Amino acid sequence: MIPDKVPKDDVFYGAAELQKGAHVPTFEKYKDMYMQSIQDPDKFWGDMAKDFFWKSQHTGRFLDYNFDVTKGEIFTKCMAGASTNICYNVLDRNVHDRKLGDKVAFHWEGNEPGDESMVTYRELLHAVCRFANVLKSQGVRKGDRVAIYLPMVVELVVAMLACARLGAVHSIVFAGFSAESLSDRIMDSGCSLLVTADGFYRGDKLINLKILADEALQKCRDKGFPLHRCIVLKHLSKEAHETSLSCPPAKRSCPDLQDKETSRVKKSRPVPQVPWNPEVDRCWHALVAAASDQCEPEWCESEDPLFILYTSGSTGKPKGVLHTLSGYMLYTAATFKLVFDHRPDDVYWCTADIGWITGHSYVTYGPLANGATSVLFEGLPTYPDVSRMWQMVDKYRVSKFYTAPTAIRLLMKYGNEPVQKYKRDSLKVLGTVGEPINPEAWHWYFSVVGDSRCPIVDTFWQTETGGHVLTPLPAATPMKPGSATFPFFGVVPAILNECGEELEGPSEGYLVFKQPWPGVMRTVYGNHGRFQSTYFKKFPGYYVTGDGCRRDKDGYYWITGRIDDMLNVSGHLLSTAEVESALVEHEAVAEAAVVGRPHPVKGESLYCFVTLGDGRTFNPTLEAQLRKQVREKIGAIATPDYIQDAPGLPKTRSGKIMRRVLRQIARGEKDLGDISTLADSSVVETLFINRCQPAL
Numbered sequence: 001m002i003p004d005k006v007p008k009d010d011v012f013y014g015a016a017e018l019q020k021g022a023h024v025p026t027f028e029k030y031k032d033m034y035m036q037s038i039q040d041p042d043k044f045w046g047d048m049a050k051d052f053f054w055k056s057q058h059t060g061r062f063l064d065y066n067f068d069v070t071k072g073e074i075f076t077k078c079m080a081g082a083s084t085n086i087c088y089n090v091l092d093r094n095v096h097d098r099k100l101g102d103k104v105a106f107h108w109e110g111n112e113p114g115d116e117s118m119v120t121y122r123e124l125l126h127a128v129c130r131f132a133n134v135l136k137s138q139g140v141r142k143g144d145r146v147a148i149y150l151p152m153v154v155e156l157v158v159a160m161l162a163c164a165r166l167g168a169v170h171s172i173v174f175a176g177f178s179a180e181s182l183s184d185r186i187m188d189s190g191c192s193l194l195v196t197a198d199g200f201y202r203g204d205k206l207i208n209l210k211i212l213a214d215e216a217l218q219k220c221r222d223k224g225f226p227l228h229r230c231i232v233l234k235h236l237s238k239e240a241h242e243t244s245l246s247c248p249p250a251k252r253s254c255p256d257l258q259d260k261e262t263s264r265v266k267k268s269r270p271v272p273q274v275p276w277n278p279e280v281d282r283c284w285h286a287l288v289a290a291a292s293d294q295c296e297p298e299w300c301e302s303e304d305p306l307f308i309l310y311t312s313g314s315t316g317k318p319k320g321v322l323h324t325l326s327g328y329m330l331y332t333a334a335t336f337k338l339v340f341d342h343r344p345d346d347v348y349w350c351t352a353d354i355g356w357i358t359g360h361s362y363v364t365y366g367p368l369a370n371g372a373t374s375v376l377f378e379g380l381p382t383y384p385d386v387s388r389m390w391q392m393v394d395k396y397r398v399s400k401f402y403t404a405p406t407a408i409r410l411l412m413k414y415g416n417e418p419v420q421k422y423k424r425d426s427l428k429v430l431g432t433v434g435e436p437i438n439p440e441a442w443h444w445y446f447s448v449v450g451d452s453r454c455p456i457v458d459t460f461w462q463t464e465t466g467g468h469v470l471t472p473l474p475a476a477t478p479m480k481p482g483s484a485t486f487p488f489f490g491v492v493p494a495i496l497n498e499c500g501e502e503l504e505g506p507s508e509g510y511l512v513f514k515q516p517w518p519g520v521m522r523t524v525y526g527n528h529g530r531f532q533s534t535y536f537k538k539f540p541g542y543y544v545t546g547d548g549c550r551r552d553k554d555g556y557y558w559i560t561g562r563i564d565d566m567l568n569v570s571g572h573l574l575s576t577a578e579v580e581s582a583l584v585e586h587e588a589v590a591e592a593a594v595v596g597r598p599h600p601v602k603g604e605s606l607y608c609f610v611t612l613g614d615g616r617t618f619n620p621t622l623e624a625q626l627r628k629q630v631r632e633k634i635g636a637i638a639t640p641d642y643i644q645d646a647p648g649l650p651k652t653r654s655g656k657i658m659r660r661v662l663r664q665i666a667r668g669e670k671d672l673g674d675i676s677t678l679a680d681s682s683v684v685e686t687l688f689i690n691r692c693q694p695a696l
């Protein structure tokens with residue numbers, strides 16, 4: 001399956017010096033290790049597990065599973081029966097056994113240049129212990145779910161690891177999501193406590209997070225799900241709203257987390273008044289100031305839940321992807337180490353928000369498990385100007401840099417000068433994730449950002465896979481621009497045709513996996529049936545990714561995009577059904593259909609067709625209301641780019657909307673192919689004439 005030889009032409013290599021001392025220095029070595037990982041996964045992962053602390057050893061098989069729905073329940077178990085704690089492994093073990101207490105865990109940089117701090121492994125451990133004690137004092141116990149709704153601050157890492165220390169299950173909701181999305185997630189995972197902040201600035205824009213959190217809690221109450229406790233971090237200002245927050249005039253955060261006395265908020269900007277409900281709200285700073293910095297970890301079983309993270313589902317309702325302890329720990333640690341070829345003196349920067357899986361696996365767990373020094377960035381790539389990222393690469397001497405194709409395409413538009421005015425000689429490996437990277441963006445990233453020295457690891461994976469599943473290894477794998485190349489260790493991909501037959505050699509079809517790796521998701525929280533039907537029903541015996549894939553003559557894998565009703569906007573998955581249901585909730589809308597239209601920066605943009613109810617007319621006010629409605633129901637990333645009045649939608653005689661036709665109309669493709677199955681083909685003409693023009 002892995003080719004014997006890799007091609008000499010049309011491939012790229014990074015600098016040869018990267019091979020010296022690399023964990024996987026050659027393609028030969030990759031192939032050997034890959035074969036071992038498939039032939040004897042227990043030994044392969046067993047060796048990796050030796051790096052970690054186990055309170056007691058596993059009892060059953062190392063990796064046990066059933067991927068075939070016809071043979072019974074789907075399950076994966078890794079190191080069942082073993083007892084450990086992930087927080088202990090990523091902090092205490094580094095501080096005590098590996099003597100990394102004084103090593104910087106995170107260089108934090110805020111939205112405003114100059115607003116910065118750093119935290120060592122020892123300080124992080126103390127801060128986490130304090131907050132774990134706080135959670136305990138608020139009644140949080142092993143197995144309880146805790147919702148976290150915070151911006152990119154060190155305290156977000158502190159809160160998640162504090163949960164892990166207690167064996168509580170964190171459910172992090174991206175701080176760009178709406179109040180409604182937060183309340184849905186709190187209720188679905190049955191959280192007993194919420195951790196949030198007063199607010200934050202994203203570029204010039206103020207996000208009043210506490211107001212959104214309050215709205216979410218009100219929605220929960222209205223639906224008979226009262227939450228009794230909300231812990232509020234004061235992030236925006238150290239002094240301005242002491243009165244409204246009833247906080248002691250403490251310095252920001254825990255005593256262990258110091259930061260420079262710079263202003264978080266520009267003088268000219270407002271700091272919001274924060275609403276305060278004394279029944280429910282508690283001040284983070286007051287609680288941690290009174291808490292001990294010692295806290296025994298709760299020893300948990302390998303298959304105990306670690307976290308729930310929601311991802312869009314094609315039926316509209318987001319799915320709570322559940323990951324468990326030991327397998328996720330092993331897998332994120334191993335992928336981080338090998339895919340970024342981690343070395344002790346690296347400075348690593350992943351620009352993803354912790355609210356997404358990339359941040360869970362490759363800002364928090366993977367890097368910390370390896371004792372890495374990372375940059376944690378609150379701001380935007382374009383604020384205060386478009387060279388912010390490169391200025392930070394220079395400032396922190398970043399050696400491994402991981403971002404999304406959408407960010408690369410965005411910055412590419414501004415040319416080479418903003419990049420080249422900063423030093424990037426520290427860079428060694430560049431990574432991308434979230435969507436296919438187009439060759440043009442790849443070449444710019446490779447030649448301009450990386451000065452043609454640094455390999456690009458195009459990592460394909462999903463919230464569900466926990467970590468990278470198809471990816472180059474930087475010193476070993478010859479790269480082809482736009483291809484995620486080959487499987488990671490322990491991963492067995494296959495390409496199936498519509499009948500479910502495995503295709504050999506060069507081919508294109510459904511990307512599936514034939515067996516689990518330690519970090520694969522275990523279930524959809526509270527709905528194992530949905531888990532089985534979403535991922536295992538279509539092709540019994542396989543995990544179905546939902547992505548299309550092509551394998552070329554050299555065995556390289558190329559992701560061709562989603563083949564279900566999902567859209568990928570700036571590397572974030574959205575389901576068309578979710579956006580459609582937000583639209584039809586507006587009283588004027590009778591029916592809606594949403595499709596993707598290619599976008600030069602975002603990958604895809606949302607193109608919505610709406611059919612209005614009788615007597616309603618389409619006008620700019622209604623259009624603005626609909627945009628707002630979707631933003632409020634889901635979040636800013638789901639804001640429609642185009643909304644078109646559709647007096648009729650193209651339907652088959654059985655009433656099914658022909659999305660293919662809508663996609664073609666949105667793209668302006670004149671040749672619609674065979675539309676003979678449409679009940680009324682005249683609607684197509686009207687839609688075509690009135691289609692929205694691309695924004696200038």
Ligand code: WT7
Pocket residue numbers: 311357358432433434435436437458459460461462463464484545546547559561562568571572573
């Ligand atoms: C979907 C998963 C994994 C973290 C970010 C997104 C697409 C992801 C790549 C890549 C082509 C990619 C797929 C996948 N995707 N990485 N390197 N090349 N496509 O996580 O929200 O769970 O989305 O993102 O379509 O299924 P997610």
